[in-house]
Amino acid sequence: MTPNGAVAFAIIMVIAAIASGAHGLVPLYVALLLFAAIEVGQASLIALRRAALIMLPLAAFMLIVWVGVVGRGPQDIAAGLAGSRASALAYVSTVAARLFLIVCLVQLVAFRFARETPLSFVRALRVPMAVKRLVVLTLSLVETLRHSVDRAHTALLAAGIITRGLSVRNLTNGWILMQTVWLTAITTVTARVRDKWPIELTVARLDPALAGGSNPLSAGDVGWLAAAAFAGLASQIASFHAA
Amino acid sequence: MFTTPRLVAIALCAALNFVAGSAVYLIKLPIYLDSIGVFLCALLLASDKRVAFVCSITAALISTFVTGLLINPFLPWFVGTDLAIALMAAFVVARGADAFRARPLRPVEFGGRVLLYGILTGIVAAIVSAPVVAYVFGGVTGSGSAFLVGMFLKTGQQLWNATLASGLIADPIDKTIQVLIGALLFRATPSDFIALVRGKPATA
Numbered sequence: 001m002t003p004n005g006a007v008a009f010a011i012i013m014v015i016a017a018i019a020s021g022a023h024g025l026v027p028l029y030v031a032l033l034l035f036a037a038i039e040v041g042q043a044s045l046i047a048l049r050r051a052a053l054i055m056l057p058l059a060a061f062m063l064i065v066w067v068g069v070v071g072r073g074p075q076d077i078a079a080g081l082a083g084s085r086a087s088a089l090a091y092v093s094t095v096a097a098r099l100f101l102i103v104c105l106v107q108l109v110a111f112r113f114a115r116e117t118p119l120s121f122v123r124a125l126r127v128p129m130a131v132k133r134l135v136v137l138t139l140s141l142v143e144t145l146r147h148s149v150d151r152a153h154t155a156l157l158a159a160g161i162i163t164r165g166l167s168v169r170n171l172t173n174g175w176i177l178m179q180t181v182w183l184t185a186i187t188t189v190t191a192r193v194r195d196k197w198p199i200e201l202t203v204a205r206l207d208p209a210l211a212g213g214s215n216p217l218s219a220g221d222v223g224w225l226a227a228a229a230f231a232g233l234a235s236q237i238a239s240f241h242a243a
Numbered sequence: 244m245f246t247t248p249r250l251v252a253i254a255l256c257a258a259l260n261f262v263a264g265s266a267v268y269l270i271k272l273p274i275y276l277d278s279i280g281v282f283l284c285a286l287l288l289a290s291d292k293r294v295a296f297v298c299s300i301t302a303a304l305i306s307t308f309v310t311g312l313l314i315n316p317f318l319p320w321f322v323g324t325d326l327a328i329a330l331m332a333a334f335v336v337a338r339g340a341d342a343f344r345a346r347p348l349r350p351v352e353f354g355g356r357v358l359l360y361g362i363l364t365g366i367v368a369a370i371v372s373a374p375v376v377a378y379v380f381g382g383v384t385g386s387g388s389a390f391l392v393g394m395f396l397k398t399g400q401q402l403w404n405a406t407l408a409s410g411l412i413a414d415p416i417d418k419t420i421q422v423l424i425g426a427l428l429f430r431a432t433p434s435d436f437i438a439l440v441r442g443k444p445a446t447a
């Protein structure tokens with residue numbers, strides 16, 4: 001499978017998941033499980049665990065709000081019925097199952113290409129060169145800014161300007177951390193753009209390094225896209241019949 | 244339009260959106276600064292509103308998809324909100340660029356503009372994100388405003404109305420804080436970097 005195929009597969013599945021009701025999720029989960037078993041293999045278990053860790057707090061929050069606080073489903077409220085906690089629970093289950101499918105899908109796709117570097121993944125994508133350039137620059141600057149955050153945080157703690165825990169000082173001086181990070185990044189970037197890159201021809205060398213993706217879809221991709229389209233269609237039919 | 248300095252500014256603002264979360268986490272403040280780069284990008288390019296819009300929406304989209312892929316898979320649903328915030332940033336917030344950099348600082352004008360722009364952007368963001376929050380997330384996105392949704396639902400409001408009302412309370416506060424920090428960062432940005440990004444020689 002190519003990165004282009006994986007992205008297209010994910011987009012079809014997500015659109016189908018959003019458009020489907022509770023019953024329609026079944027064929028989509030079948031397609032997802034097939035993808036996990038065939039394309040990702042054993043790493044699927046780690047992807048599932050990560051998806052569960054992302055989804056659990058949100059599902060718990062939904063349960064507290066809908067089942068605990070509101071005590072009835074939105075369809076009960078719309079119809080002006082007294083409703084029940086069971087209908088609220090059914091509603092939360094559908095929304096959470098749909099979101100879990102999407103989170104799982106993203107995790108599985110990420111694991112499918114875990115061996116690729118961000119550069120090789122971006123290179124293989126069939127998108128305009130300007131987008132590739134921007135993504136690569138952003139990922140590089142994310143690392144620069146992360147280091148800046150660590151350094152600035154330590155310096156401001158040592159200077160007593162901010163504290164480790166929640167405090168009034170953090171409330172009034174917290175923005176100084178952002179300002180320090182920003183100014184550090186600006187200094188680095190200005191030096192690169194003005195002095196370093198023109199000498200090293202960095203931007204000119206970036207384009208050939210990112211050129212690629214001559215083979216937008218493989219035969220395997222076409223198979224997965226057909227499977228996603230079939231699952232999406234089955235999902236819509238199931239949702240229509242359930243309604 | 245996409246000169247090398249502008250590409251770098253877009254990437255820098257997108258990266259700032261991405262790392263702002265970890266900076267806020269370190270100081271344990273209950274705020275989100277996930278659009279701060281969008282406001283900054285618009286302010287940096289305030290001299291040309293069209294360029295400011297294109298660059299700030301690009302920064303928003305890049306940061307949303309990178310964050311969506313690496314940290315928060317729910318974020319890409321709010322692409323419509325990104326578009327609305329970028330529009331507001333380029334055509335409303337960027338109007339305050341001169342006032343935000345005025346020396347000496349004019350506190351009343353600075354504060355007034357931050358408040359006005361923050362509230363306006365918050366209202367627009369709330370209206371645009373309400374359908375996504377209501378339909379995709381059932382009104383609950385994991386933030387504290389979900390309890391407001393619960394409260395409104397408890398009083399018999401429809402999901403859509405409850406989500407919108409909750410957003411109209413929470414978003415203006417959140418966006419005002421983000422515009423304030425964006426304006427402070429813009430104020431501190433060296434003139435030569437702004438000139439580099441705008442493609443003009445530095446003045447002061």
